[in-house]
Amino acid sequence: MYDVAIIGAGVTGCSIARELSRYNLKTILIEKDNDVANGTTKANSAIIHAGYDPVPGTLKAKLNVAGNAMFDKITEELDVPFKRVGTLVVAFCEEEMEEVRRLYEQGVDYNVPDIQVLDKEALLEMEPNLSDEVVGALYAPSGGIIGPWELAIALAENAVDNGVELKLNAEVKDIKKLDEGYEIVTASGNVKTKYVINAAGLYSDKIHNMVSTPTFEIIPTRGEYHLFDKSEGDKVSRVIFQAPSKISKGVVVLPTIHGNLLVGPNAEAIEDRQGIETTREALDFVAKQGSKSVKELNFGNVITSFAGLRSKTPENDFIIEESADAKNFINVAAIDSPGLSAAPAIAEYTVEILKELMGELEENKDFNPIRRPHINFIELSDEEKAELIKKDPRYGRVICRCESITEGEIVDIIHRSVGATTVDGIKRRARAGMGRCQGGFCAPRVMEIIARELNKDITEVVKDRNGSYILTGPTKEN
Ligand SMILES: Cc1cc2nc3c(=O)[nH]c(=O)nc-3n(C[C@H](O)[C@H](O)[C@H](O)COP(=O)(O)OP(=O)(O)OC[C@H]3O[C@@H](n4cnc5c(N)ncnc54)[C@H](O)[C@@H]3O)c2cc1C
DSSP: OOEEEEESSSSSHHHHHHHHHTBBBOOEEEESSSSOOOOOOGSSSSSOOOOOSSOOOOOHHHHHHHHHHHHHHHHHTTTTTEEEEEEEEESSSSHHHHHHHHHHHHHTTTTTTTTTEEEEHHHHHHOOTTTTOOOOOETTTTTTEEEHHHHHHHHHHHHTTTOOOESSSSHHHHEOSSSSEEEEETTTEEEEEEEEEEOOOHHHHHHHHTOOOOOOOOOOEEEEEEOOOOOTTHHHHHEEEEOOOOOOOOOOEEEEETTTTEEEEOEEEOTTTOOOOOHHHHHHHHHHHHHHHHHHOOOGGEEEEEEEEEEOOEEEEEEEETTSSSSSSSEEEOOOOTTHHHHHHHHHHHHHHHHHHOOOOBTTOOOOOOOOOOOOOOGGOOHHHHHHHOOOOGOOOOOEEETEEHHHHHHHSSSSTTOOOOOOHHHHHOTTTTTTTTTTTTTHHHHHHHHTTTTOOOOOOBSSTTTOBSSOOOOOOE
């Protein structure tokens, strides 16, 4: 019997798993997909919000600022790319400046560090490519950008290295209440556990309803984006929000952690929990709104578009508590924005709830917070590169030409404790296929490497989710 079973390996579940690996507990992380970070965690704005805007008294307000402050340490320990580039909330008229000043006062109340209100001149000095129509902004230097799936993968890897079991391809179909604990029925075998943590994102209400009468309903709310080539990456140096109006929170323009430019999202409530297709209408809206903030965005340099789904509820706050009628079953649900920014604080908060239920937990004396760093070949000095190639010639073979990713890096990420098994798994961990050609050149080579390293037939290699085959069979006989 496990002590704790966490359902859902997005950034929430992975953060909780890592936090629990600090203690002597038998913990399992259960995920329906074939990889971690395959839900909302893989498609969002990737901003570590400073935390001035959640409504007072909410969990969002409490956990955003606290989570933000934890990112320097956590990203250093886990070798995850993170930059405090700062965020700007830009106003285009005096009415919006009032909102900027309100957010400033709120940020001061929440102890957001070093925030300030900028006038037009100071703002344009910082960001010369902003529209001439801007009148001022709120500046929060503690806001940052991150690789969201890189964070979740690193958290999962560190959790597994510290003793957590990861069960992939294990969709939870049902949960039975036992005299003590629960039996979780999954697509790949049952799991008995004393405590359950429901971190199933868009499906967290469905998971909750397996043990309890319904108390909340997730409304998937889609946001769509344009991702630009690195040639546009220096259009802005900081995250550019628009002052929120009564109708919209505005579209964001920001540099990504790997030097691209991202413009989005819109917000559209939909019914389909898997509805991550993009639409012409939303992408046009996003382009128009983004161009309001930043001059001369060249949409000819968009390399891909994508959509993500927020797990919203009408109450617009995180739900982190023991279920009222299911003892020892803790919901960590409705984790929409700023869920990424709050993730480390959500994990600590959840473990505090567990401690109240379980009593003081015994520390795992062997807990190692440090994850073995990735070798980023392109960033090595010429001497280091030559030395590495001498030791392992696979670092001398460039597979992804856009991002300069070598075979050595790809092989390393396949054989890590939460290793990549799919083409997109490689893309998310090593960036092969993230560049301008979007995998047009390197995907066949990546597939060959996956097949060879995992001892599979190449036709079995999938793009992303189970069943997303790329090859179906030979087009001609030899
Ligand atoms: C458009 C958009 C923009 C955003 N921008 C930001 C931002 O800039 N900053 C920020 O802080 N936050 C942002 N967010 C919010 C942030 O992305 C989320 O809060 C966070 O990713 C939620 O992570 P999660 O682990 O709770 O959910 P998910 O990542 O969805 O993980 C849930 C996991 O549960 C699994 N699962 C579901 N059902 C089952 C089942 N039956 N059995 C087993 N496993 C199951 C899923 O496969 C999934 O892997 C944004 C969100 C969106 C959509």
